[in-house]
Amino acid sequence: MSPHVAPVLMLVASNVFMTFAWYxxxxxxxxxxxxxxxxxxxxxxxxxxxxxxxxxxxxxVYSAAELKTMQEVITLAVFAGFSVLYLKEPLGWNHLIGFCLIAGGAAFIFQGR
Incomplete structure (x- = not known):
């Protein structure tokens, strides 16, 4: 598997475990x-x-800053799904805006790639 794709898939899976561990x-x-x-x-x-x-x-293939940024964005995506599907807690417009701002900041990390 490509070193561009493998870490993303592995980080998604690791975040599922960690989200269950923490929450x-x-x-x-x-x-x-x-x-x-x-x-x-x-x-x-x-x-x-x-x-x-x-x-x-x-x-x-990625810098440490890029890997950490991927980790944080993946964490938010996994947590959002976990919160709604497992904990049955709704996400509001304020959560959506906050997540979008974080994703926008993450996009700057990958500028010039």
Missing amino acids: GHLKYKTSALWMAVIVSWGIAFFEYWLAVPANRIGSA
């Missing part, structure tokens, strides 16, 4: 906090198995 427990607020931490830590372990290689592979 999945919010549906189970009656569970003990220590249990949420342990389960989240276990989920995050698999996130690292995707994120670290994604950045290593991606560094062949």
Whole structure:
């Protein structure tokens, strides 16, 4: 797989794991906090198995700033879907505008590529 594409796909997958690790427990607020931490830590372990290689592979064609920017934009996209589909929390116009401003800023990172 291309070093241009592989890191993007791996970062998407890693973000799905990390989003569940950080926010999945919010549906189970009656569970003990220590249990949420342990389960989240276990989920995050698999996130690292995707994120670290994604950045290593991606560094062949992207700068560290570009990789970090991709990570942040992917994080927002994954979180938006997770928030609506899993947590059943609506996103409002203010979220959309904020995400668009962040995406616009990210576009500047890739200028001159």
